[in-house]
Amino acid sequence: MNQENIAVTTARVEHNGVDGFWYKYPHPAVTTDCVIFGYDAVNGTLKVLLIERGIDPHKGKWALPGGFINPSETTDECARRELKEETGLSDAFLEQFRSYSTPDRDPRERVITIAYLALVRMQDVVGGDDAASARWFDINDVPSLAFDHKDILWDAREYLRVRIHFKPIGFDLLPEKFTMRQLQTLYEAILGVQFDRRNFAKKMLHFDMLTQLDEKANPSHKREAILYSFNKESYDTLKRKGFRLEF
Amino acid sequence: MNQENIAVTTARVEHNGVDGFWYKYPHPAVTTDCVIFGYDAVNGTLKVLLIERGIDPHKGKWALPGGFINPSETTDECARRELKEETGLSDAFLEQFRSYSTPDRDPRERVITIAYLALVRMQDVVGGDDAASARWFDINDVPSLAFDHKDILWDAREYLRVRIHFKPIGFDLLPEKFTMRQLQTLYEAILGVQFDRRNFAKKMLHFDMLTQLDEKANPSHKREAILYSFNKESYDTLKRKGFRLEF
DNA sequence: TCAAAAGTGTTCTCCCTACACCCATGG
DNA sequence: CCATGGGTGTAGGGAGAACACTTTTGA
Numbered sequence A, B: 001m002n003q004e005n006i007a008v009t010t011a012r013v014e015h016n017g018v019d020g021f022w023y024k025y026p027h028p029a030v031t032t033d034c035v036i037f038g039y040d041a042v043n044g045t046l047k048v049l050l051i052e053r054g055i056d057p058h059k060g061k062w063a064l065p066g067g068f069i070n071p072s073e074t075t076d077e078c079a080r081r082e083l084k085e086e087t088g089l090s091d092a093f094l095e096q097f098r099s100y101s102t103p104d105r106d107p108r109e110r111v112i113t114i115a116y117l118a119l120v121r122m123q124d125v126v127g128g129d130d131a132a133s134a135r136w137f138d139i140n141d142v143p144s145l146a147f148d149h150k151d152i153l154w155d156a157r158e159y160l161r162v163r164i165h166f167k168p169i170g171f172d173l174l175p176e177k178f179t180m181r182q183l184q185t186l187y188e189a190i191l192g193v194q195f196d197r198r199n200f201a202k203k204m205l206h207f208d209m210l211t212q213l214d215e216k217a218n219p220s221h222k223r224e225a226i227l228y229s230f231n232k233e234s235y236d237t238l239k240r241k242g243f244r245l246e247f
Numbered sequence C: 001t002c003a004a005a006a007g008t009g010t011t012c013t014c015c016c017t018a019c020a021c022c023c024a025t026g027g
Numbered sequence D: 001c002c003a004t005g006g007g008t009g010t011a012g013g014g015a016g017a018a019c020a021c022t023t024t025t026g027a
Helices: A003-009 A075-087 A149-163 A180-191 A197-206 A232-241 B003-009 B075-087 B149-163 B180-191 B197-206 B232-241
Strands: A010-015 A018-023 A029-040 A045-052 A066-068 A093-100 A111-119 A134-138 A210-217 A225-230 B010-015 B018-023 B029-040 B045-052 B066-068 B093-100 B111-119 B134-138 B210-217 B225-230
Touching: A010 B010, A029 A075, A029 A134, A029 A149, A045 A075, A045 A180, A066 A075, A075 A093, A075 A111, A093 A149, A093 B093, A111 A149, A149 A180, A180 A197, A180 A225, B029 B075, B029 B134, B029 B149, B045 B075, B045 B180, B066 B075, B075 B093, B075 B111, B093 B149, B111 B149, B149 B180, B180 B197, B180 B225
Parallel strands: A029 A111, B029 B111
Antiparallel strands: A010 A018, A018 B018, A029 A045, A029 A066, A045 A134, A093 A111, A210 A225, B010 B018, B029 B045, B029 B066, B045 B134, B093 B111, B210 B225
16 A cells, blocks of 8 residues: 555544545544552452443433543543543552453444553542542442443453452552552452462562561551552562463 | 534544544544464474564564554454454464553554554464465574564563463464473573473473373474473463462 | 460471483484 | 374472561550
């Protein structure tokens, strides 16, 4: 295909007085949708950030935050822009995990979406422009969702379950300082299993990813628990040798 | 957005005498690209199927098989169609693993591609329409590729490495009947490591995924080796209990 | 003083690893 | 008969799993 052919397959064209884009072949719209997970340390549950749709289709329904891609940005940049708009965060964990392309998944026109998994510290989230319509839902108590977002959400959960075996991404959900119990409850919430306290602590400390702090936490007005922080340097050196979390 | 608004964002429009599609906002073209891996049991190496581009851009360069999505098909269907065109196979392993969206990755217009990993038995492949231009390359001896296909290829290889720990997808690369040695060499080619023969066989047999056949193979004119086949039933029951291949 | 959560160590078992010899076949 | 590859078992070590009592603190 030479330069001449390019000219006849895409062009700027006015239609009904509206400036727009013309293509010889049909083009789908492309969006990104973000499954934003947060961890509620008080209740030990995984939460997902949803927004209430203000426009049709599915007006009034809850949906994953997302939006159309701009011509100059990658889908990664698009997803990060969306994430920033909804949470105010610009450096959270963000990773694409699947695309969804059923032709009629959006009644307006054909829309293909690239879905992203985001992990944020709930307490760092500040409401964005859409703050009023955004809300955290317990992962086990999600309302009916717009489009195919329920499928996307379940796939994200499954992806998180697999991914956490290879990367300690759980730390992106916890505050800077956390107790061993919080870390364990988080892993239990994600993986849906129960661990023995002693074995869990032993295993985690074995990885040399945790720094024991001098401070103590007393969240439940009972005995004070040791606080830890995630040590990225130790983790990075560990990663080079390769590691796998076995549960 | 109501029905009226839908009408003004997308329309059938003729431009310079060519029937085409008009959108209020720019839409990227969407393609799928397939990284088709095969296993050369004779040399014990992983191969990838590439096609020589017959048109610009990158005319004459080698590239991953791929093509534009049709309005009525999902990307999965599109990829399977491409795979069938190139290999004649319609039931091979096929799974999407990532999308690529750098705005200028295709000089013609903006193209977003959904990349797929396909695993086929090389001996089952029959040349398609493009047979003349398709060729198998050793994974360690790949020529310069068109677009960002080199990146896609490396990502596919990495994806395969991770995926094989959770699903016994290696069997999709082997003939129906294979020797333990062939299976081992395949795993070594994919993972880039060497295994002890005895330990490898012990571990594999432990999973109860292999059926020992009565026949023997004598490919190298030496002692006959036991032939095995992959037992899907055993694997399926095993899968429910959850398993992980540890290497 | 009681209830609730935290800290901590040992034993047993299983699986992974390392390792070497004999067997069958073709040339 | 010899070269080549195939088949097989065991011993040792390390990591995961099971398991209970004591300590601290607030109420």
